[in-house]
Amino acid sequence: MIVVLKNNTPKAQVDGFMQKLRERGFEVHVSKGESATVLGLIGDTSKVEPEEMLAYDFVESAQRVKAPYKQVSRSFHPEDTVVSVGGNSVGDGKSVCVMAGPCSVETEEQVVEVAKAVKASGARFLRGGAFKPRTSPYSFQGLGAEGLELLKVARKETGLPIVTELMAINQIELFSDVDIIQIGARNMQNFDLLKEVGKLRNPILLKRGLASTVKEFLMSAEYIMASGNPNVILCERGIRTFDNYTRNCLDLSIVPYLKKETHLPVIIDPSHACGIRWMVPTLAKAAVAVGADGLIIEVHNNPEKALCDGEQSLTPAQFDETMKILAKYAAVEGRTL
Amino acid sequence: MIVVLKNNTPKAQVDGFMQKLRERGFEVHVSKGESATVLGLIGDTSKVEPEEMLAYDFVESAQRVKAPYKQVSRSFHPEDTVVSVGGNSVGDGKSVCVMAGPCSVETEEQVVEVAKAVKASGARFLRGGAFKPRTSPYSFQGLGAEGLELLKVARKETGLPIVTELMAINQIELFSDVDIIQIGARNMQNFDLLKEVGKLRNPILLKRGLASTVKEFLMSAEYIMASGNPNVILCERGIRTFDNYTRNCLDLSIVPYLKKETHLPVIIDPSHACGIRWMVPTLAKAAVAVGADGLIIEVHNNPEKALCDGEQSLTPAQFDETMKILAKYAAVEGRTL
Amino acid sequence: MIVVLKNNTPKAQVDGFMQKLRERGFEVHVSKGESATVLGLIGDTSKVEPEEMLAYDFVESAQRVKAPYKQVSRSFHPEDTVVSVGGNSVGDGKSVCVMAGPCSVETEEQVVEVAKAVKASGARFLRGGAFKPRTSPYSFQGLGAEGLELLKVARKETGLPIVTELMAINQIELFSDVDIIQIGARNMQNFDLLKEVGKLRNPILLKRGLASTVKEFLMSAEYIMASGNPNVILCERGIRTFDNYTRNCLDLSIVPYLKKETHLPVIIDPSHACGIRWMVPTLAKAAVAVGADGLIIEVHNNPEKALCDGEQSLTPAQFDETMKILAKYAAVEGRTL
Amino acid sequence: MIVVLKNNTPKAQVDGFMQKLRERGFEVHVSKGESATVLGLIGDTSKVEPEEMLAYDFVESAQRVKAPYKQVSRSFHPEDTVVSVGGNSVGDGKSVCVMAGPCSVETEEQVVEVAKAVKASGARFLRGGAFKPRTSPYSFQGLGAEGLELLKVARKETGLPIVTELMAINQIELFSDVDIIQIGARNMQNFDLLKEVGKLRNPILLKRGLASTVKEFLMSAEYIMASGNPNVILCERGIRTFDNYTRNCLDLSIVPYLKKETHLPVIIDPSHACGIRWMVPTLAKAAVAVGADGLIIEVHNNPEKALCDGEQSLTPAQFDETMKILAKYAAVEGRTL
Structure with missing residues (x-):
């Protein structure tokens, strides 16, 4: 210093x-x-x-001269961390791992149908929200525990491991069987929650806060690792700026920066970043180009009827088309989806 | 719409x-x-x-044409909400209520000494942190439950009601006897925590998030009110911008805006906003000028030895001097401290 | 409205x-x-x-319901505008046009050597600064008129058309023979300058201001077109946010947005965006992935001795390597460099 | 370094x-x-x-360890710079100098009527725009040279010195007789313009750019001083953030910071900052509280018919009332208007 x-x-x-x-x-x-x-x-x-x-x-x-984080730092841990779940790896440098599914879990039919569709197109994880952080107390708050059960049904039907958001300490027990636990952008500095998930061994997908610096983002990952859980995946999902022509501004430069500064896998959420369906495939291509280890994409079988974020969800057909072009981009870098 | x-x-x-x-x-x-x-x-x-x-x-x-909030809106509740605790009122339009004390509770001697000093200068509440949100897992995290007890000792010694931060749902029981429960900036959109404090009747001091819009700030207050707790105090504590000559940018325009848009009391935290001791009194004067219902100011009996945020703490002597000038500003508007 | x-x-x-x-x-x-x-x-x-x-x-x-711009709008002019200079086209949908060269023109040897190198690697335009906007009055301000002459020497030697920045109305005559005139980010809302270059027919490369909204950016292009010059190229070069791990935040989402909203060509400046040499090739790949019509990249034959922005300049060898990989990315979209 | x-x-x-x-x-x-x-x-x-x-x-x-500016620095020039025009001083520490008038000069009747009114209420300078920077080429661009003449008529009628904006180098001659030349926020880094006004002796009112750091703001003042003109007044007029409940965010902390860091006078423009009439008086009070040397306030005799920015203009009656309360605030600090 x-x-x-x-x-x-x-x-x-x-x-x-x-x-x-x-x-x-x-x-x-x-x-x-x-x-x-x-x-x-x-x-x-x-x-x-x-x-x-x-x-x-x-x-x-x-x-400071030296970064304030230790365990997340590549200088502390030079090899890439690879998070493996049920045969699927995030961060192995050879694949671009795609997680897909609906913003909110709504019904068994919906989540199973979407899960089957995204699996057929090459997704490796099923994402879906059971507990939903909503700006308004009057908006649909997710199905909660019931939503978790429906995700597990879809997992059983398709074999896809599941990714879903945890919002509070008192829900942790319900998540013991979740393959990847997501900590949302608004909870990135909910330090008590970070400490608790740090005691688990489930991989944690940590989303960058809306206005969090890279240093703060890494310090939050450090909280999880310092509590004992080494399985952290970092996710950029758009930041807040002075403009709002897209919902948030996808900060793609963070990918090469994080890959250099840390050993943790880095994935991109283009859906929440832009908030507009037609722009999602384009941003997904760019995410592959900058070296992201994975993508998390919203897909809904009937976006116009979605209870949440339908405006940014791809249809299964659009997702399938997107996966085909993403495979070509991955191939340029010698990767597969 | x-x-x-x-x-x-x-x-x-x-x-x-x-x-x-x-x-x-x-x-x-x-x-x-x-x-x-x-x-x-x-x-x-x-x-x-x-x-x-x-x-x-x-x-x-x-x-939207109409604001998405209801209960916090002045159009829904035209009269000012006045939060009263032990004979002290926040939001009565006649006084500017000052809350003061150390960033962190460290020892009984420290907190009692500071409490006596700020009371003597005219503070109406004792503030102090027991559970501390820190960016780094390696920084001092506060004394926790023991810190709460020390605050209560100081309350007993001085009669000052206490204000302290709650960070997680599983600490709520410890806070039953806290006069005003603070929800920090980083938890402004910790919706589960908002719902839980909404079930209490203790007044809630809700701090604006670092990069939260006024609309989001009010929606978070709406979460608390929608869960049943009408005693909400709004607190501006500086926002994040492109510059960093002060730690945050104190957004004073929010005070007249909120006083028009909502019926809730609005206070200012100049200490966290600027993060520099010498600027705190100046910003406090401006807060009175824009019509704030109160101030929350950090005071430490030995800032150089503070375990946290010493750089922004006033000494008791500086606080005393500040209170004298604030009284003159309040008098211009026909108010008292 | x-x-x-x-x-x-x-x-x-x-x-x-x-x-x-x-x-x-x-x-x-x-x-x-x-x-x-x-x-x-x-x-x-x-x-x-x-x-x-x-x-x-x-x-x-x-x-507003309707955008405040007219001539720049795709609804007003559905076909893509293609800016052609000396056989090179920007915005034709088939090529990704690369402009390269030193931040500042320093000597004849330097600019000719760099020009030959970037031409050999496939660049289609030579960029170089003669008049330099510098934050400090004590920094090197560019060679001025002499720098323009050196660019023309390099153009004669290589056949590459030149791109260089105009900073003030009273320099316009010197620029009559410049192939593409750049208006820098800090002058994006220098409305008198925009009106003057609107009277020319030289193509104008308009850079987005550091904190300009897309709407403001397009309104500045509208100023140029409304004054009579239809040859406008839009350039994203990074915006200012709350973080500074890169100099600016490259806002790649603007490319698909602008390609939809306007008929003008859109290019990316990865060098000024990140301000760090090693990140430039990665961002250039992403620019191709999101559909940019071109790139403007800084190349210096001896970055450590550059009088300006050496930290972000590629060496000719690094540029050559970058062009090879960019060609592969362009090929995925059926384009060439 | x-x-x-x-x-x-x-x-x-x-x-x-x-x-x-x-x-x-x-x-x-x-x-x-x-x-x-x-x-x-x-x-x-x-x-x-x-x-x-x-x-x-x-x-x-x-x-850097040391600030990059010299002449603007208080360490270089410890005494306050006082800018005096026709018996009115800005920066003398004893007065709060108010400049007032219409956003745009429209007619002789309008500007003379407003000038008389603001003088009667205690304003010391007449402000008014002749050349107007407008986001859209289709908006009213000001009366130009004719507007300058009308301002001079009003000056003759009232004795108030005039403040008006210069937008381009080629208009400088027209401004020789202007008492204070304003450089607008969008031209804060129009370095050629700064160099030119640096050759004059007319006091320069330099407005902070919308997203300019304090360091950049001071470097722009340094440009003017380094070119030879020591009469610079700094003006904060609101910055751009992530929120837009007011047009810009008035950054009042800059006043005490600048008063410490530099010897130049600092004034506040509450009208452009908030962009809403009813909030202007409140912010003006806060500006006095933080120690501003002056204020620049928009006043229009018929805001609803203003050709520009009517939404933020006070009526003469509202201005008169504001001046009365500002005098009380100034008195707390031992100052007069």
Whole structure:
């Protein structure tokens, strides 16, 4: 960590401050320049926030040199983490793993029909929401526990492992049999929930918050890993900007950045990012081009009747067509779907 | 709700769509223009999201005319809501209620000393964190249940009611005796938590999320009220923008806007907004000027030794000075602290 | 345009307002709902801003139904605009046109060497900055007129048409012989400059402003077209968000959106977007995947000695390798470079 | 400047890099830590951008310690700059200087009537737009040179000095007699225009760009001062965020920050910030509370008939009432209007 002191800080204060830092276990290097004195702190700075230094009025600024995360870092764990479920791998570098299904689970017929269709087109996981985070208390909140059961029926019918969102600590027991547990964007910094899923061994699909920096995103993954669960999949799903011609802005640059900075698999959710059906296939192609390990795509057998997010759901036929073109893109990189 | 159809939508589709809308209970008005057909939906649109309409490919756009919230709306409840705790009122239009105390509760001595000091300067509530939301799993996470007990000791010593943050459903029982329960910015859309505190009668101080729109903020308050708890205080604490010369950007315009749009009390947290001690008093003055019903300010007896957020904490002496000038600002509007 | 009136607006005011609107040439449709009266304005609303309506205190909100742009709109001009310069076409749907070269023109040797290299790798235009917009008055401001001459030397040597940035009205004469004139992101709403280049016939490469909405971007293109110049190329170069792990956030969703909404060619500048050399090839691939008509990429023969933006410049060898992989991506869509 | 090198950089590369830095005139201090080597550059870093360092692949990151601006900095010029025009001072610390008038100059009657009214209420400058930056080429673009003449008529009638916007280099001659020349938000980084007004001696009112950081804002002021004009007034007028319940978000924290960081006067434009008439007086009060040196407020004698921005203009009566309350706020700080 680099700490810049104000120019006219009395020597006694500088010395006292350095003494305190040494007592906290840091080695301290000093560079005295014409306009500022710069201290370099060497040691384990992961427990110190740069902002803490600003509690001292003579500190001008403080910045980390080393990332504040450890276990998620590629420098800590150089090999790619591969999350494997029922023979399907996410992050193996050879495949682009597609998860597909309806935004909300509605009926057994619906979820089984969609599951069969997406499997036929090459999807490797069935996604579907049972507990739904909705901006309005008056909107459909999902079927809850019953929805989970319907997903399991569809899993039994098709063999597809299931991915579904967990919203609260007190629902965790219901999720023991879920193949991949999703933590949604709005809960990315629900730290108690992160700690709890960190105690499980089910793979966790962690979505980036709407306005979360990459550093915050990785710190949330670190919460899960620090609690003991190494099976984390990162998912970009669009961020909030000043414009709204799409619902969110899909930040595709994060894929190459994360693949370099961390060893965890990275997938893209084009459906929630744009929120418009016709744009989903185009963004999915770009996700493959930037090196995503997978995609999570909404598919509904009757989008106009969907209880949630129908506007962004592909029909099974559109999904099938999309998968064919995605396979060509994957092939350019020597990958398969 | 206004629904704009694409220009060349076949009449049969328009008719079928209007029929469906009528079946859902809406009265539908049609305006046919040269470039688009516009439908006006009249009825209870609170259960419909404009985005749902986009599931139909012939829908160009859809917008609400009426706000999606009900119980928080001033049009639904014209009188100001006044939240009263132990003789102190928030939102009465006559006082500016100041809540003050340390970011984190650390020791009994610390919290009692700060409580006495802020009381002497005119604070009406003691704030302090027992459960702390921290970006890093390696940072101090608060004293937890023990911290709550220390707050209660300070309450007993000073008579000041206490305000402290609740982070998870499974801690709710511990909070039964807390005077005002705070829901933090990162949990503003933790909908399960909102529903649970909606079942309580303790007043809820709801902080605006870092990148939450006013509409989303009010919908989260609506979650609490819709679950039965009418005692909600709204708190602006700075939003995230493209710049970072202050930690967050204090959005003071929200105060007059919320006072017009809703009947709930609105307070300002200048400490978390700017994250820099010397700027806190200035922003506090502005908060009074825009009509805030209260302020929540961090005060620490030894900021340089604070375990959290020392950089933004006032010393008791600085707080005392701030209160004197705030009283003058309040007086301009005929208010007292 | 839809104008929503407040609920309790007296009938006389509504009538008077409607009368004024009719006098301005609009046909006015009325829908009276329980919570608001909605007026639909039919006619040429391009000269009216929705905000103007808010000057009347009884107006709740106003929204456009029809886009405020005309000439840039695909509904006005359904066929793709193809910009052709010296046998090279941008926007023909069959090729992905690559423009490459150094950020700043520095010496004849440099620009000629880079021009030859990028031509050999398949670039179709030479880009290079002579007049440079720099945040600091103390940074290198470009060679100016001399830089333009060096670009022309490189053009003569290689046959590559040149693309370079114009920053001010009083430099226009110097640019008469420039093949494509670039208007930079910071000048996207320099309306006087837009009007002036609108009087030329040289193709204009208009870059999106750092925080400009798509609507504003298209309105700036409309300024150029409304002044008489139909040869406009739109360029996305990254937007400003709350994060800064890359210099800007490349907003790739804009490509399919613009291709649908407008008939103008759309290209991507991955170099300025990310500001990091190693990420440029990855983003370039994604640009091809989303359907960009071209790319503008920085290449420098000695990035470490570049006077500007060396951190984002590819070496000629890296550019060559990038072009080979881009050709494969283009082939998936049946295009060539 | 602090330059962090990657952990495993070979010693020969580090040595070569340090040699180059010394050749550019810097003294270089080295701190070798466990995870990185940190170089401290001492000397005049104003001509070097931290990003330049990233052209070297072994550089991890680079940050400034010292601000990149000089002449605008309070450390360079400790006393407040006071801009005086015709007996009215901006930035003297004793007064809050109010500039008022219509968004657009429309007719002689209009501008003279408004000028007389705002003078009677205590305004010290007349503001009014002759050349108008409009998003759409089809919107009213201002009366241009004729508008300037009308402003001068109003100045003659009332004695109020005038403030009006300059949009392009080729209009400068027309502005020689303008008391304060405004550079609008969209031209904040029109560097050629900044250089030209830097050659004048008329005071320049520089508005912050919609999405400009404080650093960029100050660098633009530095452009003007570096060209020779020391009379710069900084104006915050709202920034662009993710929300749009007000047109822009008035960033009031910038006032105390700028007053500390620079010696230049700082004023607030509440009218453009919120874009809603009824909120203007409230924000104006807050501007006084945070220590602004002045305000620029839109006033129109008939807002509903304004050709531009009528929705945010106060009537003369509303302005008069606002001035009375602002005087009370100024008095709290020992200031007058």
